[in-house]
Amino acid sequence: MIEKIFDIHHKSSDGKARTGVLHLPHGDVQTPVFMPVGTNATVKAMPKDFLEEIDFEIILANTYHLYLRPGADLVEEAGGLHGFSKWNRNFLTDSGGFQVFSLSKLRKITDDGVKFQSNIDGSYHFFTPENIVQTQTKFNSDIQMQLDVCTGYDEPRKEAERALRITSDWLVRAKKEWEIQREKGYKGYLFPIVQGHFSEDLRKQSAEFVSSLEMPGIAIGGLSVGEPHEVFTQFMNYTCQYLPEEKPKYVMGIGTPEYILDAVQAGIDMFDCVLPTRNARNGSYFTHNGMLSIKQERWTHSFEPVDKECNCKVCRTYTRSYLRHLFKEQEILSSILASYHNLYFLHNMVKEIRQAINEDRFEQYRAEFLKRFSSGNV
Amino acid sequence: MIEKIFDIHHKSSDGKARTGVLHLPHGDVQTPVFMPVGTNATVKAMPKDFLEEIDFEIILANTYHLYLRPGADLVEEAGGLHGFSKWNRNFLTDSGGFQVFSLSKLRKITDDGVKFQSNIDGSYHFFTPENIVQTQTKFNSDIQMQLDVCTGYDEPRKEAERALRITSDWLVRAKKEWEIQREKGYKGYLFPIVQGHFSEDLRKQSAEFVSSLEMPGIAIGGLSVGEPHEVFTQFMNYTCQYLPEEKPKYVMGIGTPEYILDAVQAGIDMFDCVLPTRNARNGSYFTHNGMLSIKQERWTHSFEPVDKECNCKVCRTYTRSYLRHLFKEQEILSSILASYHNLYFLHNMVKEIRQAINEDRFEQYRAEFLKRFSSGNV
Numbered sequence: 001m002i003e004k005i006f007d008i009h010h011k012s013s014d015g016k017a018r019t020g021v022l023h024l025p026h027g028d029v030q031t032p033v034f035m036p037v038g039t040n041a042t043v044k045a046m047p048k049d050f051l052e053e054i055d056f057e058i059i060l061a062n063t064y065h066l067y068l069r070p071g072a073d074l075v076e077e078a079g080g081l082h083g084f085s086k087w088n089r090n091f092l093t094d095s096g097g098f099q100v101f102s103l104s105k106l107r108k109i110t111d112d113g114v115k116f117q118s119n120i121d122g123s124y125h126f127f128t129p130e131n132i133v134q135t136q137t138k139f140n141s142d143i144q145m146q147l148d149v150c151t152g153y154d155e156p157r158k159e160a161e162r163a164l165r166i167t168s169d170w171l172v173r174a175k176k177e178w179e180i181q182r183e184k185g186y187k188g189y190l191f192p193i194v195q196g197h198f199s200e201d202l203r204k205q206s207a208e209f210v211s212s213l214e215m216p217g218i219a220i221g222g223l224s225v226g227e228p229h230e231v232f233t234q235f236m237n238y239t240c241q242y243l244p245e246e247k248p249k250y251v252m253g254i255g256t257p258e259y260i261l262d263a264v265q266a267g268i269d270m271f272d273c274v275l276p277t278r279n280a281r282n283g284s285y286f287t288h289n290g291m292l293s294i295k296q297e298r299w300t301h302s303f304e305p306v307d308k309e310c311n312c313k314v315c316r317t318y319t320r321s322y323l324r325h326l327f328k329e330q331e332i333l334s335s336i337l338a339s340y341h342n343l344y345f346l347h348n349m350v351k352e353i354r355q356a357i358n359e360d361r362f363e364q365y366r367a368e369f370l371k372r373f374s375s376g377n378v
Numbered sequence: 379m380i381e382k383i384f385d386i387h388h389k390s391s392d393g394k395a396r397t398g399v400l401h402l403p404h405g406d407v408q409t410p411v412f413m414p415v416g417t418n419a420t421v422k423a424m425p426k427d428f429l430e431e432i433d434f435e436i437i438l439a440n441t442y443h444l445y446l447r448p449g450a451d452l453v454e455e456a457g458g459l460h461g462f463s464k465w466n467r468n469f470l471t472d473s474g475g476f477q478v479f480s481l482s483k484l485r486k487i488t489d490d491g492v493k494f495q496s497n498i499d500g501s502y503h504f505f506t507p508e509n510i511v512q513t514q515t516k517f518n519s520d521i522q523m524q525l526d527v528c529t530g531y532d533e534p535r536k537e538a539e540r541a542l543r544i545t546s547d548w549l550v551r552a553k554k555e556w557e558i559q560r561e562k563g564y565k566g567y568l569f570p571i572v573q574g575h576f577s578e579d580l581r582k583q584s585a586e587f588v589s590s591l592e593m594p595g596i597a598i599g600g601l602s603v604g605e606p607h608e609v610f611t612q613f614m615n616y617t618c619q620y621l622p623e624e625k626p627k628y629v630m631g632i633g634t635p636e637y638i639l640d641a642v643q644a645g646i647d648m649f650d651c652v653l654p655t656r657n658a659r660n661g662s663y664f665t666h667n668g669m670l671s672i673k674q675e676r677w678t679h680s681f682e683p684v685d686k687e688c689n690c691k692v693c694r695t696y697t698r699s700y701l702r703h704l705f706k707e708q709e710i711l712s713s714i715l716a717s718y719h720n721l722y723f724l725h726n727m728v729k730e731i732r733q734a735i736n737e738d739r740f741e742q743y744r745a746e747f748l749k750r751f752s753s754g755n756v
């Protein structure tokens with residue numbers, strides 16, 4: 001019997017959105033939650049003081065990168081990801097599966113595992129469902145993900161079927177290995193991943209199989225891989241209906257306001273994305289009225305904050321004019337301040353979402369937010 | 379009559395070192411003082427929160443860069459450098475003279491001023507002693523520097539003579555323009571620059587001329603331009619003997635512990651350098667036992683702080699192992715943390731120097747510091 005890690009606090013009367021609390025080894029996490037991505041055990045351009053200041057309760061790190069450098073043994077020796085990075089709240093790590101497909105030069109999937117060539121030095125590596133659980137256990141991840149096989153949007157049906165079959169087999173093996181690690185004292189949780197490409201029958205089959213294993217939470221993978229927004233929403237909602245209501249649900253790789261609002265509407269509790277910080281480094285700021293590109297000429301003499309309604313220290317302190325100057329001069333401070341603002345913005349948005357759900361007005365919040373956000377009236 | 383901005387607090391009984399306080403428009407500054415360089419109105423990789431946390435009272439910005447981009451008018455419109463960058467303590471700006479010589483593609487010095495081509499877009503510009511005072515007045519610099527003509531270490535005597543003659547003429551013109559700006563309400567101070575290359579007679583002549591004008595403080599330029607360390611020390615000391623004791627003295631462009639200790643020993647009160655932050659971005663950390671290159675293989679499994687005796691938050695939090703990882707992965711956080719540490723280290727060293735002077739044991743402090751620092755036993 002797997003212990004329960006999730007308490008639903010309030011179910012919105014106007015839809016499937018809900019608030020809750022995830023109980024994890026490094027503290028509770030209020031849901032819905034946006035998790036910033038800290039690929040190399042650092043959220044890019046964000047000192048951990050700033051993450052604590054914003055009050056994130058969980059961040060993500062990438063197994064593929066950390067496995068290659070500095071390596072799982074070193075991270076373990078340092079006291080896991082927490083001891084290594086000194087981020088003492090929760091870490092979720094992905095399985096590396098997605099990066100094997102998106103980054104590595106060569107990959108060969110067999111029933112046993114996936115062989116690939118490092119994108120860094122061309123060395124060969126072999127991931128199995130078991131060794132990926134072991135790796136994430138060395139990281140002491142609070143939530144770890146099973147190794148899965150991702151499929152792109154254009155993949156033929158036959159490939160999607162094969163990917164799902166292997167993903168399901170790997171889940172059984174990953175679960176077994178995770179149980180062994182738990183017996184040895186590991187406190188983190190393993191989440192399975194629903195795959196099934198963009199075929200309803202495969203999605204249903206995967207969702208039902210994953211649900212039958214009674215894992216601590218469930219992730220939905222294979223979405224946000226290049227499909228149109230409405231296809232994403234359709235398949236996320238389609239998948240959710242076959243998942244048990246009481247489990248925390250995580251949609252991987254989304255982080256724009258529109259996608260987050262859709263995910264929450266579908267009853268999703270967790271999401272992550274590199275976009276807020278990557279956009280930041282490219283000078284793109286979230287505002288209530290849409291995206292603001294700080295490089296634009298028109299901000300040269302603008303002594304207004306990026307977003308008047310934002311209470312983050314960047315908006316309370318700096319002008320568009322100064323931020324534009326920093327971006328144009330390629331100052332590191334530009335990346336720092338833009339990352340701070342974008343992460344604060346999403347964190348605050350998700351906080352407002354939780355409040356709206358608790359007050360049974362999520363649909364109203366969503367409609368109002370989207371109306372302004374799509375106005376582009378920055 | 380020019381108002382007095384400097385109070386000497388204590389003269390060391392064991393030499394020329396002294397402590398004091400500079401009274402500037404944006405607050406008092408304890409001396410000796412190391413000033414971090416914020417070229418583009420930002421100290422590279424350092425959010426201003428961190429500069430405040432370390433407790434710097436003055437930072438430097440570069441007139442050449444800010445004149446070219448974003449331009450003095452914009453900075454003025456933003457409320458000067460303080461309004462633009464939101465750094466509300468003091469700014470010292472250089473005159474741009476040094477960058478005209480080190481960065482610009484083409485330069486032509488006449489008695490009137492210097493014509494040069496921008497290193498950014500090839501556009502032509504003309505600096506005069508007057509318009510450089512006007513520019514720094516638009517910046518609202520707390521201390522501004524006169525336009526001067528720099529000479530390299532290998533310059534022939536004839537060039538050095540010409541450079542000094544022009545620098546002296548320009549000082550008279552700069553002073554006149556500064557007095558006009560003061561009449562109009564500008565609160566900042568103008569510092570003259572002693573030149574004279576590596577010729578004792580020229581240095582003496584320049585020092586005496588500069589002293590005769592009774593300016594608020596005095597800078598020594600044209601040192602640390604490629605000469606051996608002992609030549610630097612010799613000419614700094616030689617120059618100082620012709621400068622009035624009661625004036626604050628500033629040696630431009632030095633920022634290693636050895637040079638700082640030599641400068642303080644010579645009775646210098648102020649210094650600045652890009653080195654601590656540039657070194658930081660290259661993974662080079664100051665420690666009490668010498669420079670530590672974080673990229674070295676041998677720190678892979680080192681879970682010690684960079685410097686056990688350093689109380690900065692980087693040393694109190696992170697290991698060499700993690701900092702090496704960040705550097706190897708070219709993470710922005712590497713530049714942030716290394717810059718923080720190096721600036722903290724120098725700030726703290728200068729604080730210890732002040733205490734040692736006040737307790738009449740500067741020479742002892744200097745000897746002990748240098749002995750350990752040169753050990754290389756990191």
